[in-house]
Amino acid sequence: MVSASVPRVRGCIFVLTDYGNSDEFAGILRSVIARQAPGAPVVDLTHGIAAFDVRAGALCLARSVPHLGPGVLLGVVDPGVATSRRAIALNLGDISRPRHLVGPDNGLLIWAAEAIGGVQAAVELDRTGSGTFDGRDLFAPVASALWNGTAMADLGPAVDPDHLVRLREPALSVGAGVIEAEVLWVDTFGNVQLSARATDATSTGLGGLVEIEAAGRLSTCERAGSFEAVPSGGIGLIVDSNGHLALVGDRSSAALTLGLRETDPVTLRRVGGTS
Amino acid sequence: MVSASVPRVRGCIFVLTDYGNSDEFAGILRSVIARQAPGAPVVDLTHGIAAFDVRAGALCLARSVPHLGPGVLLGVVDPGVATSRRAIALNLGDISRPRHLVGPDNGLLIWAAEAIGGVQAAVELDRTGSGTFDGRDLFAPVASALWNGTAMADLGPAVDPDHLVRLREPALSVGAGVIEAEVLWVDTFGNVQLSARATDATSTGLGGLVEIEAAGRLSTCERAGSFEAVPSGGIGLIVDSNGHLALVGDRSSAALTLGLRETDPVTLRRVGGTS
Amino acid sequence: MVSASVPRVRGCIFVLTDYGNSDEFAGILRSVIARQAPGAPVVDLTHGIAAFDVRAGALCLARSVPHLGPGVLLGVVDPGVATSRRAIALNLGDISRPRHLVGPDNGLLIWAAEAIGGVQAAVELDRTGSGTFDGRDLFAPVASALWNGTAMADLGPAVDPDHLVRLREPALSVGAGVIEAEVLWVDTFGNVQLSARATDATSTGLGGLVEIEAAGRLSTCERAGSFEAVPSGGIGLIVDSNGHLALVGDRSSAALTLGLRETDPVTLRRVGGTS
Numbered sequence: 001m002v003s004a005s006v007p008r009v010r011g012c013i014f015v016l017t018d019y020g021n022s023d024e025f026a027g028i029l030r031s032v033i034a035r036q037a038p039g040a041p042v043v044d045l046t047h048g049i050a051a052f053d054v055r056a057g058a059l060c061l062a063r064s065v066p067h068l069g070p071g072v073l074l075g076v077v078d079p080g081v082a083t084s085r086r087a088i089a090l091n092l093g094d095i096s097r098p099r100h101l102v103g104p105d106n107g108l109l110i111w112a113a114e115a116i117g118g119v120q121a122a123v124e125l126d127r128t129g130s131g132t133f134d135g136r137d138l139f140a141p142v143a144s145a146l147w148n149g150t151a152m153a154d155l156g157p158a159v160d161p162d163h164l165v166r167l168r169e170p171a172l173s174v175g176a177g178v179i180e181a182e183v184l185w186v187d188t189f190g191n192v193q194l195s196a197r198a199t200d201a202t203s204t205g206l207g208g209l210v211e212i213e214a215a216g217r218l219s220t221c222e223r224a225g226s227f228e229a230v231p232s233g234g235i236g237l238i239v240d241s242n243g244h245l246a247l248v249g250d251r252s253s254a255a256l257t258l259g260l261r262e263t264d265p266v267t268l269r270r271v272g273g274t275s
Numbered sequence: 276m277v278s279a280s281v282p283r284v285r286g287c288i289f290v291l292t293d294y295g296n297s298d299e300f301a302g303i304l305r306s307v308i309a310r311q312a313p314g315a316p317v318v319d320l321t322h323g324i325a326a327f328d329v330r331a332g333a334l335c336l337a338r339s340v341p342h343l344g345p346g347v348l349l350g351v352v353d354p355g356v357a358t359s360r361r362a363i364a365l366n367l368g369d370i371s372r373p374r375h376l377v378g379p380d381n382g383l384l385i386w387a388a389e390a391i392g393g394v395q396a397a398v399e400l401d402r403t404g405s406g407t408f409d410g411r412d413l414f415a416p417v418a419s420a421l422w423n424g425t426a427m428a429d430l431g432p433a434v435d436p437d438h439l440v441r442l443r444e445p446a447l448s449v450g451a452g453v454i455e456a457e458v459l460w461v462d463t464f465g466n467v468q469l470s471a472r473a474t475d476a477t478s479t480g481l482g483g484l485v486e487i488e489a490a491g492r493l494s495t496c497e498r499a500g501s502f503e504a505v506p507s508g509g510i511g512l513i514v515d516s517n518g519h520l521a522l523v524g525d526r527s528s529a530a531l532t533l534g535l536r537e538t539d540p541v542t543l544r545r546v547g548g549t550s
Numbered sequence: 551m552v553s554a555s556v557p558r559v560r561g562c563i564f565v566l567t568d569y570g571n572s573d574e575f576a577g578i579l580r581s582v583i584a585r586q587a588p589g590a591p592v593v594d595l596t597h598g599i600a601a602f603d604v605r606a607g608a609l610c611l612a613r614s615v616p617h618l619g620p621g622v623l624l625g626v627v628d629p630g631v632a633t634s635r636r637a638i639a640l641n642l643g644d645i646s647r648p649r650h651l652v653g654p655d656n657g658l659l660i661w662a663a664e665a666i667g668g669v670q671a672a673v674e675l676d677r678t679g680s681g682t683f684d685g686r687d688l689f690a691p692v693a694s695a696l697w698n699g700t701a702m703a704d705l706g707p708a709v710d711p712d713h714l715v716r717l718r719e720p721a722l723s724v725g726a727g728v729i730e731a732e733v734l735w736v737d738t739f740g741n742v743q744l745s746a747r748a749t750d751a752t753s754t755g756l757g758g759l760v761e762i763e764a765a766g767r768l769s770t771c772e773r774a775g776s777f778e779a780v781p782s783g784g785i786g787l788i789v790d791s792n793g794h795l796a797l798v799g800d801r802s803s804a805a806l807t808l809g810l811r812e813t814d815p816v817t818l819r820r821v822g823g824t825s
Contacts, residue, residue, distance in 0.1 A: 012309050014302075020598070020738040021296055021571055024614050027564075027595035034562050034593055035619035043309055045302035048295070051739055052801050064299050067411060069310035079801050082788075083778040132777070133791030136617060188295040189326055227407070228358035238357075241408030251327050251354050287584050289577075296571055318584055320577035323570070339574050342686065344585030463570040464601055502682070503633040513632075516683030526602050526629050 011071030012041045013143055014098060016061055017135060018049040018077045025133075029074070029140045036144035043068075052079040054106050055167055056262065059184055061112035063242050068098055073112070074143040075103035076135040087125040087138055088159065091152050093117045100146045102139050105159075107167035119161040126156045170195040177204055177270035183262050184244065190253020192260050193246045196268070198239040206270050210237050212247065213267040215259035220271065221247060237268070286346030287316045288418055289373060291336055292410060293324040293352045300408075304349070304415045311419035318343075327354040329381050330442055331537065334459055336387035338517050343373055348387065349418040350378040351410040362400040362413055363434065366427050368392045375421045377414050380434075382442035394436040401431045445470040452479055452545035458537050459519065465528020467535050468521045471543070473514040481545050485512050487522070488542040490534040495546065496522065512543070561621030562591045563693055564648060566611055567685060568599040568627040575683075579624070579690045586694035593618075602629040604658050605717055606812065609734055611662035613792050618648055623662070624693040625653040626685040637675040637688055638709065641702050643667045650696045652689050655709075657717035669711040676706045720745035727754055727820035733812050734794065740803020742810050743796045746818070748789040756820050760787050762797065763817040765809035770821065771797065787818070 013033055019025035026047040033042055045064055049057040057077035065073070078085075086105035090113050092098070097116045101109045105124075113119045130138040142155060172195040173180040179201070181194040201207070207223045212235070221235040230236030230250040235257060240246035245268070247254045260266065288308055294300035301322040308317055320339055324332040332352035340348070353360075361380035365388050367373070372391045376384045380399075388394045405413040417430060447470040448455040454476070456469040476482070482498045487510070496510040505511030505525040510532060515521040520543070522529045535541065563583055569575035576597040583592055595614055599607040607627035615623070628635075636655035642648070644667045651659045655674075663669045680688040692705060722745040723730040729751070731744040751757070757773045762785070771785040780786030780800045785807060790796040795818070797804045810816065 012306070014306065016299070016302075021596060022598035022738050024566070024596045024610050025738075027566075027593065028614060028617050030593045031562070031564065031595070031614070031618045034591055041309055043302065043305045045306070046296065046299045048297035060299050064303060064306070067303050068306045080777075082776040131791060132788065136791065188297050188300075226357040227355075238407065241406060241411065287581070289581065291574070291577075316584055318577065318580045320581070321571065321574045323572035335574050339578060339581070342578050343581045463572050463575075501632040502630075513682065516681060516686065 009070045009095070010040070010147055011069050011098070012043045013037065013071055013147055014043045014045055014068055014073045016045040016049065016057060016064075016073075016075045017047045018051050018053060018057060019047045019135070020051075021047055025135065028136050032136055032140040033144050036141055037147045040144065040147050049077050053077060054079065054108050056185070058108050058111045058167055061109065062115045065097055065112045065116050070096060071098050072100045072102065072143045072146045073098040074139055075101065075108050075112075076139055077108050078104040078106065078134065080104060080106060081134050082132045086159075087127055087130070087134065088164065089123050089125060089142060089146065089152060089155055090119045090161075091121040093120045100143075102143045102146065104134070105165050107165050110164055110166055119164070121152060122159040122161045122164060123152050123156045124159045171265065172196055172200075174200045174204055177206070179204055179206065179245075179268040181245070181266050181268065183260050183264045183266060186255040186260065186262055190255040191240065191246050191248045192254050192258065192266075193240055193242065193244045194266055196245045197243055198245065201237075201239075201245055204270065206237070206268060209271040211269040211271050212258065213269070215264060217259070219258065284345045284370070285315070285422055286344055286373070287318045288312065288346055288422055289318045289320055289343055289348045291320040291324065291332060291339075291348075291350045291352075292322045293326050293328060293332060294322045294410070295326075296322055300410065303411050307411055307415040308419050311416055312422045315419065315422050324352050328352060329354065329383050331460070333383050333386045333442060336384065337390045340372055340387045340391045345371060346373050347375045347377065347418045347421045348373040349414055350376065350383050350387075351414055352383050353379040353381065353409065355379060355381055356409050357407045361434075362402055362405070362409065363439065364398050364400060364417060364421065364427060364430055365394045365436075366396040368395045375418075377418045377421065379409070380440050382440050385439055385441055394439070396427060397434040397436045397439060398427050398431045399434045446540065447471055447475070449475045449479055452481075454479055454481065454520075454543040456520070456541050456543065458535050458539045458541060461530040461535065461537055465530040466515065466521050466523045467529050467533065467541075468515055468517065468519045469541055471520045472518055473520065476512075476514075476520055479545065481512070481543060484546040486544040486546050487533065488544070490539060492534070494533065559620045559645070560590070560697055561619055561648070562593045563587065563621055563697055564593045564595055564618055564623045566595040566599065566607060566614075566623075566625045566627075567597045568601050568603060568607060569597045569685070570601075571597055575685065578686050582686055582690040583694050586691055587697045590694065590697050599627050603627060604629065604656050606735070608658050608661045608717060611659065612665045615647055615662045615666050620646060621648050622650045622652065622693045622696045623648040624689055625651065625658050625662075626689055627658050628654040628656065628684065630654060630656055631684050632682045636709075637677055637680070637684065638714065639673050639675060639692060639696065639702060639705055640669050640711075641671040643670045650693075652693045652696065654684070655715050657715050660714055660716055669714070671702060672709040672711045672714060673702050673706045674709045721815065722746055722750075724750045724754055727756075729754055729756065729818040731795070731816050731818065733810050733814045733816060736805040736810065736812055740805040741790065741796050741798045742804050742808065742816075743790055743792065743794045744816055746795045747793055748795065751787075751789075751795055754820065756787070756818060759821040761819040761821050762808065763819070765814060767809070769808065
């Protein structure tokens with residue numbers, strides 16, 4: 001009897017690093033993949049994560065994965081390169097998204113995995129031959145091997161997914177008419193993404209005028225349905241393209257206007273009928 | 276009877292944005308295209324257009340299109356995202372160049388279209404589901420659909436090409452021995468491209484020594500046939516690789532030397548036999 | 551009789567320039583290659599070489615080529631564009647690496663060639679039609695032609711490889727307990743790569759505590775086997791991923807700490823048993 005077989009969709013190899021675009025580091029990853037997984041479409045998510053900023057890389061991956069097709073995701077933000085930190089590969093369950101994630105075991109990958117269904121299996125990579133450029137010598141070869149069809153079990157011993165390194169969860173407290181959130185991300189346009197989501201604004205009744213307590217100052221903004229509703233020179237509170245609440249300017253940087261940086265706390269308060 | 280068929284050349288999907296390379300925005304466009312138009316070669320023209328600078332993006336596209344092969348061009352410089360501005364797709368006539376242009380109706384695309392033969396047809400895109408990240412949710416899917424063979428008519432209602440939004444045309448006045456031009460572009464090397472072309476220099480008799488009035492100051496430069504003819508530390512007036520007159524330094528930034536920025540006025544005058 | 555034939559491996563077209571990522575220059579190269587060598591996988595090594603820095607580009611290529619697969623390498627860092635400098639294509643012997651190198655004859659390519667076996671043949675490119683954007687008008691078309699199978703002899707007359715332009719070799723002097731080296735490269739993380747190699751440290755007996763004389767100051771560092779062994783806030787001397795000695799910080803920029811820039815001299819001295 002011939003068993004039904006599901007044709008394997010190889011998809012792309014998606015790459016995120018903090019290597020920047022000045023040196024050849026990202027180009028070497030692309031070159032290693034081109035050599036070891038000929039024909040694999042390589043999609044650079046970004047190489048512009050701030051150096052060593054694992055949290056920023058982890059949030060970027062978590063925002064990105066719901067929009068990716070099948071394939072392998074390679075993430076390298078790795079202040080612990082050439083130390084004893086573990087290197088891992090993860091197997092996920094959603095076949096319409098990246099099926100395998102590869103990178104350091106420092107919290108970079110786990111939020112992305114959880115954004116698309118969670119980790120089904122994890123292995124610790126054999127680090128023989130790894131050194132100060134694991135992207136080139138370990139992670140890109142492993143990503144290529146997974147794209148080529150290598151089994152997880154051939155890459156190293158299984159690891160309990162519950163024992164993977166995790167980063168501190170972003171702060172978020174939702175009360176009556178008040179949201180205490182944290183700046184997740186300041187993007188290149190100066191938009192300020194908060195840890196709160198659209199549903200948090202709804203449940204706290206935030207709407208119309210909203211008070212912002214941020215960077216030691218009080219100000220107000222308008223809950224806006226679109227950028228058009230943001231007053232010129234002012235700040236609007238919108239639901240951004242990731243479903244998060246975000247403070248945005250009208251063609252200006254809300255981060256500069258409010259003096260906000262990533263990980264800063266921000267409190268939003270409903271303004272009473274008297275205002 | 277079997278009609279002769281012309282094999283369709285799909286070509287590439289060319290992409291230009293002001294997203295920068297720090298965040299994942301450009302990577303998400305590449306990922307959406309990889310998912311929705313598998314096999315489409317994606318060519319990043321640049322993601323380094325200054326934020327919200329529609330004019331710079333429009334000039335960049337107009338310079339670029341004569342050098343592109345067949346395919347679809349996706350341009351996103353869109354300060355009006357999440358407002359009521361229209362989103363459009365254009366159909367052009369030159370099959371050896373990008374056949375379809377996709378982006379906001381804010382002047383970004385029209386100069387590029389006119390640089391390779393003009394707009395044959397335009398449609399307004401159905402914006403159902405569009406929000407604050409139209410590149411991801413609207414423009415990349417439409418570019419993918421066009422690459423896949425979707426007909427323009429299936430994307431939305433026809434628009435009169437004469438009613439598309441246009442930017443102010445760059446200033447240019449050519450008189451006897453005088454050219455009043457505008458800085459179109461300061462490139463990464465500090466070369467200053469003017470709105471005047473080689474033929475304008477010829478028709479005004481500009482040659483040899485040329486007086487420059489720019490940024491409130493008078494200086495002179497040499498009409499140079501090549502960079503070698505530019506005096507060390509000085510400024511040369513050359514015909515650049517786009518056929519425009521340009522002020523250039525000898526391995527130095529002419530823009531810094533002359534204090535010039537994009538859209539600044541520049542007057543060039545023929546210097547008489549007495550100089 | 552049918553002769554055995556070796557299937558030609560086309561490989562990739564690898565690209566390195568100083569064009570930056572702000573303008574469309576690199577995108578135009580990618581577009582020209584897409585048009586003239588359809589199907590060629592284009593791998594951007596980097597476009598972030600500092601403007602006109604031929605030495606930095608040459609070192610970057612030399613570091614990179616041992617990690618590339620087969621194909622054509624296109625390098626453009628070319629302060630002499632639109633002058634009488636020669637344009638060249640090189641044929642190398644190692645078929646598992648880039649077989650052809652294309653670019654200006656200014657020293658950019660030769661160290662890379664020598665890093666993977668040296669130049670077997672060189673031709674001077676016909677520069678008819680070349681101008682101020684040779685990357686677009688000359689080098690990308692030639693790289694595409696070579697990828698398509700065009701013979702070197704069809705590109706221009708042969709040149710004696712011994713007569714190619716060379717840059718000054720990096721300084722390096724290895725004595726008893728002393729290495730006088732030069733900074734080859736400061737990478738985006740601030741790591742300082744020296745012209746000395748691991749074997750130089752071994753032959754001079756450098757180990758344990760090492761004295762650094764750099765930028766007019768004396769300091770000390772530890773010979774470290776890994777980044778973990780670098781003291782927090784201090785400097786370590788490691789063997790980097792290219793086999794060179796490098797001064798590195800613990801998640802900090804060694805270049806900033808030591809005040810070092812590319813081409814600066816650095817002296818390393820063994821510290822006697824009294825320290």
